[in-house]
Amino acid sequence: MDVQNLTAEDAKAEHDRLVETIKAHDVAYYAEDAPAVSDAEYDRQRQDLLALEARFPELITADSPSQSVGVTPAKGFGKVRHKVPMLSLDNAFSSDDLREFEGRIRRFLGLDATEDVSFFAEPKIDGLSASLRYENGKFQQGATRGDGQEGEDITANLRSVTDLPLELSGAKTKVPDVFEIRGEVYMSKSDFLALNTAQAEAGGKIFANPRNAAAGSLRQLDYEITKSRKLRFFAYAWGEVSGLPGVTQSEVLTVFKDWGFSVNPLSKVCTNMEEAIDAYRKIEELRASLDYDIDGVVFKVNRLDWQERLGFVSRSPRWAIAHKFPAEQATTLVEDIEIQVGRTGALTPVARLLPVTVGGVVVSNATLHNEDEIKRKDVRKGDTVVIQRAGDVIPQVVEVVLDKRPDDSVPYDFPKTCPICGSHAVKEINESTGKEDAVRRCTGGLICRAQAVERLKHFVSRNAFDIEGLGTKLIETFYEDDLIKSPADIFTLEKCDAAPGNLQRIKNREGFGEKATRNLFDAIDDRREISLDRFIYALGIRHIGQGNARLLAKNYLSFANLRERLSEMGDASGEAYSELLNIDGIGAAVADAVTEFFHEERNQDMLDDLLREITIVDFELPAQDSAVAGKTVVFTGTLELMSRQEMKAKAESLGAKVSGSISAKTDYLVAGANAGSKLKKAADLGVSVLTEQEWLDLIGG
Incomplete structure (x- = not known):
């Protein structure tokens, strides 16, 4: 991937895709002990992610796989x-x-x-x-x-x-x-x-x-x-x-x-x-x-x-x-190209392959990433392709073997409508650059069955509410049968099932019975209390994964506070928006996605229904025996006693919050030589200004 030639919008779209893909691979590897591909391809995906973040550092968030490791432990063990x-x-x-x-x-x-x-x-x-x-x-x-x-x-x-x-x-x-x-x-x-x-x-x-x-x-x-x-x-x-x-x-x-x-x-x-x-x-x-x-x-x-x-x-x-060590590769045939629709509406093309063994694992699917990637590699139905395994659940097509292409081959025509709900599928336009996003998305929103189902799957997934027994197939079935259409429906399922006149009791379904039904209801009841960071992640807000969810929880501490601040948020010049952007690791894309979610009336209704059924536990900051724990610090100017990177790392290890800009909530500005405008703003706001040595003395050397 040539990141130097990507536009900011293309980079953002590719970053979104990589984040979602790598997370799925982490679950397969760490939680299920069943990776479908080799470590080499997985590492290539991570390398692409890191290259993007190096070229476009504004894409780095606490949610990125570059900032996290592994997955939540499975059940069955303490x-x-x-x-x-x-x-x-x-x-x-x-x-x-x-x-x-x-x-x-x-x-x-x-x-x-x-x-x-x-x-x-x-x-x-x-x-x-x-x-x-x-x-x-x-x-x-x-x-x-x-x-x-x-x-x-x-x-x-x-x-x-x-x-x-x-x-x-x-x-x-x-x-x-x-x-x-x-x-x-x-x-x-x-x-x-x-x-x-x-x-x-x-x-x-x-x-x-x-x-x-x-x-x-x-x-x-x-x-x-x-x-x-x-x-x-x-x-x-x-x-x-x-x-x-x-x-x-x-x-x-x-x-x-x-x-x-x-x-x-x-x-x-x-x-x-x-x-x-x-x-x-x-x-x-x-x-x-x-x-x-x-x-x-x-x-x-x-x-x-x-x-x-x-x-x-x-x-x-x-x-x-x-x-x-280098990745393992194999050659096989593209039997078909299908489109999958994710919870954010992204249309992702997948190559269905003639099954082939790569490094001891049978591979039958490969990601084609997005519309632009298909065009760039010119992948077509009937092509012979080189695939590469590397830790992803779905491996990647490396290249097409052109001398084996059939004479009647035609380029793949990417759909302009959602294959699930028929809504228009569009590439969003970045208002600042005027350029198209690399990912085509369904505009159907909540009317799109695929998006609604994928959001519900995400809501009950291992790192969210983690409801045992309520897996992918059951969510799909219950959605089709109008039993679960929204997150709140999960927690009212037992009550609705027991309603007088209900002739479609869950216990009478194939594969259930009294015991299995009771186990499902008990598993749901066990999840009526959830930590703030897991709840934020469960909402499925675009760009909000585990890392960013924890970051928001750490800074807002309670869901009531988070909801109030974000619901009242005005335009980009408002205090609440600036407060969100001042969180180290939160960029404009994340801030806009969160703001949009909490300003959507249907989401507010969903939250009202859900909060009547569950309890969200406030986030507790870990105790830190440090003079700067919980304090917000900004570093500016040329630092001489320690590199800026080491200074920032040390501050965070002691429980301080490092910000990139001065605000009324900043506790300390550590100013090196040639401090500039931040020094003046700190003086205007009454923020404590420390020299490097004073800061080191404060944190104990």
């Missing part, structure tokens, strides 16, 4: 809140990407070219991430990554994993009182083949690959099933600790070995980036000969004090990166 988040890693796809990674580190830390930066290189194991908590040297609790903040309690199952000591007794190093070991649970290739052979003989499930087998085995509710399968563990990181037994990554992992953990033998310290690049090449050469799957190499800054200074962005550490 929940474990990670005291130190389990984050994902940014990706590199070339040696130049690795060199740029080193450059970012140098710029952030203010290092000159003469200072060496050493890296710890280790194979990236293709398994299931787990965190193991030890107290006084004894294994107490184990958890999956989950959404990075909260995972599943799999303590019992982890006790059966090879390479996982139940008690630590280092011969050389004392074990701290509290230590969370993190690493990857995996299944060796030889054990995987043996498992599938046994499964086939017994008529059981055949696993697609060792990663799926490991994940499926570890997340069994029946401990005996997990115990019967040979799972292994490589340790490579840590979470909450009461002390660290080393000052570098390599020193700590050496201690892990002393405590009885398996540390990958191919791991090594590289004294500079060129050595690191060479390590990648050597590990890639060994890949096929290993008895376990790897999909790349991870590089971490070796010095722990530098890791601490570098800190984290929302979904990944600044001090680590994964260099993935």
Whole structure:
């Protein structure tokens, strides 16, 4: 994707598409243990997203997959809140990407070219991430990554994993009182083949690959099933600790070995980036000969004090990166092109393929993204195409094999009306640029069955109300039968079902009965109370995903306050609109979408009906032992004691809100050299102005 030639509107449309697609892929991978495609294509999608956000930084929101990791934990296991988040890693796809990674580190830390930066290189194991908590040297609790903040309690199952000591007794190093070991649970290739052979003989499930087998085995509710399968563990990181037994990554992992953990033998310290690049090449050469799957190499800054200074962005550490191996591809036939309509009205073309196996997974669908993408690649029915798997639920068409195109081939004619409701499908015009959006959208709104159904599916989805048993098929059926037409109908379903004279009781439907019906009603009742951030996300407002929903909840604290402020919002010059835009991470597109939602009368009616049935729990800011927790700070001018990026990161880690503009609600302006107009505005508004040193003194250095 050539982001340099995209208009702002085209970039926004492509960003919207990537956000929705990647989120669906995250659910398939993290929650369902059933990715339909390889990690390489998934990484390509993320790379496209990051390239867009680098070229158009105004698109970055807390909702973007670049700012989040994983998905909400599934049911069936208890929940474990990670005291130190389990984050994902940014990706590199070339040696130049690795060199740029080193450059970012140098710029952030203010290092000159003469200072060496050493890296710890280790194979990236293709398994299931787990965190193991030890107290006084004894294994107490184990958890999956989950959404990075909260995972599943799999303590019992982890006790059966090879390479996982139940008690630590280092011969050389004392074990701290509290230590969370993190690493990857995996299944060796030889054990995987043996498992599938046994499964086939017994008529059981055949696993697609060792990663799926490991994940499926570890997340069994029946401990005996997990115990019967040979799972292994490589340790490579840590979470909450009461002390660290080393000052570098390599020193700590050496201690892990002393405590009885398996540390990958191919791991090594590289004294500079060129050595690191060479390590990648050597590990890639060994890949096929290993008895376990790897999909790349991870590089971490070796010095722990530098890791601490570098800190984290929302979904990944600044001090680590994964260099993935190249994507797998295959050639197949486009049997048809169909249009799917999403909850925001976007018409998305999908290629129906002659099924083909790519890297051990059968692929029968591929995304064609949008109308412009079909034209650019000139994909047609009957074409032979190269497809590429990479972590998306639907893989991507890379290119058309033109010399195999049929003689009677004709270009695809993208529909100008919605295939579901018949409404006009248009490309919106950006008022500021006068150019068309890349995505064509149905104008039917709530009269469009596809949009209405997709919004209801979103409302009950895992990261929203998470109503067990009320899945995709049931939503579609209940919508068609006029049982659920709006979110409030979900919570009045039992009352309507029991109404006198109702001859279509749910218990009499095929697949139900007394017990199943009772379970459904109980599951709905269990979700009559919901946190503010999940509720905002459930509303399905365009551009509002989990990250932005949490951002709004964090700043408005209660739904009553949020609704009041946004419902009364005037034009872009009003105070309420400026207040919304001043939230770090909220841009004009998000602000406009939120404003439009709360100004729509039908949405207000929907909210009134819904609020009679549910309770929304106010957002509580986490306690921070910091002088700046909850304060709003703006940085301006040339900062000399610390890079602006590091200064901002430190402020946010202490609970402060970082804004890009001065307002009456700003608590501090930290002014470096050549501060300019923000300094004058701060003086006019009576905002406290601090020098860099005064700010550092305030936050304790």
